[in-house]
Amino acid sequence: xxxxxxxxxxxxxxxxxxxxxxxxxxxxxxxxxxxxxxxxxxxxxxxxxxxxxxxxxxxxxxxxxxxxxxxxxxxxxxxxxxxxxxxxxxxxxxxxxxxxxxxxxxxxxxxxxxxxxxxxxxxxxxxxxxxxxxxxxxxxxxxxxxxxxxxxxxxxxxxxxxxxxxxxxxxxxxxxxxxxxxxxxxxxxx
Numbered sequence: 001x002x003x004x005x006x007x008x009x010x011x012x013x014x015x016x017x018x019x020x021x022x023x024x025x026x027x028x029x030x031x032x033x034x035x036x037x038x039x040x041x042x043x044x045x046x047x048x049x050x051x052x053x054x055x056x057x058x059x060x061x062x063x064x065x066x067x068x069x070x071x072x073x074x075x076x077x078x079x080x081x082x083x084x085x086x087x088x089x090x091x092x093x094x095x096x097x098x099x100x101x102x103x104x105x106x107x108x109x110x111x112x113x114x115x116x117x118x119x120x121x122x123x124x125x126x127x128x129x130x131x132x133x134x135x136x137x138x139x140x141x142x143x144x145x146x147x148x149x150x151x152x153x154x155x156x157x158x159x160x161x162x163x164x165x166x167x168x169x170x171x172x173x174x175x176x177x178x179x180x181x182x183x184x185x186x187x188x189x190x
Contacts, residue, residue: 004052005104008076012127019118026114028105032097039095045084046108051077054101055165058093059173069174072098072162078128098166148177152185
């Protein structure tokens with residue numbers, strides 16, 4: 001399981017064998033059952049999660065009481081509440097397994113120590129954060145510039161595995177429309 005994270009890290013930086021040993025000794029592996037939460041609104045997030053197997057999501061409950069999915073995390077993706085994690089404040093989000101999942105959890109204090117001991121890891125996490133931030137920027141752009149139908153087709157064309165893996169109501173909320181509207185799009189009635 002740890003090999004997938006080491007392999008991911010090596011795509012961006014080089015690691016010495018001693019660094020790999022040090023890193024592997026600090027990794028906590030967790031199995032999360034489908035629908036289980038690893039973070040709820042109001043809790044402080046002290047952990048970053050690397051998805052080894054399965055699918056996670058970050059969501060909020062909007063003022064109408066509906067779940068609104070903000071982010072998905074599949075194999076080789078990181079997921080956390082960065083604001084709560086960084087600022088040590090209560091989270092505004094929920095993190096939940098969509099499928100039975102396996103994640104590598106890295107506690108903040110452990111990661112901070114690793115970044116001092118293995119300075120090259122700082123570069124890895126900077127690259128990961130930049131890629132994540134860029135993806136969020138594009139998502140916001142698409143929400144503002146595309147119709148609901150265009151967003152669905154764009155997402156389906158670029159991430160077809162999500163359309164098959166993720167419950168349709170979660171995908172609809174991520175794309176910012178109702179599950180009923182999603183059904184109409186898929187049936188070609190829009």
